Amino acid sequence: MKQNVGGIDRALRIIVGIVLLAAFFMLPEAGYRWFLLIGIVPLATGLMGSCPAYSIFGLSTCKLKS
Template sequence: MKKNVGNGDRFLRIIIGIIAIILGLSGSFEGIIKWIALGFGLIMIITSSLQFCGLYALFGINTCKVKKK
């Protein structure tokens, strides 16, 4: 997998993921919305840790800075 998630994007994904998981676990949401929030938060944290997003690859988006040699 080629990295396509940059540092700024990773930071945002971690923050959004943590917020979504907290909202899902806190009882703010009920039913299916709770599980969607938990799944979304988990996906955000996984994609930030792997530095790869399948949707970015699908649409050709890359937020990583290219190192010049």
């Protein structure tokens, strides 16, 4: 897959993903706990550097390589 996630975007995705997954494990009794697993998505896209939604809409936060 082509990289389309830039540095700051990538770092924010990883941080948000880790925070959501940490909340999943820290809130065992919460009824909405399972929704926190959505943190897998930003974590995965941040680690891979590629976002399928960006590809669909033709977006990119990566700097162009000249």
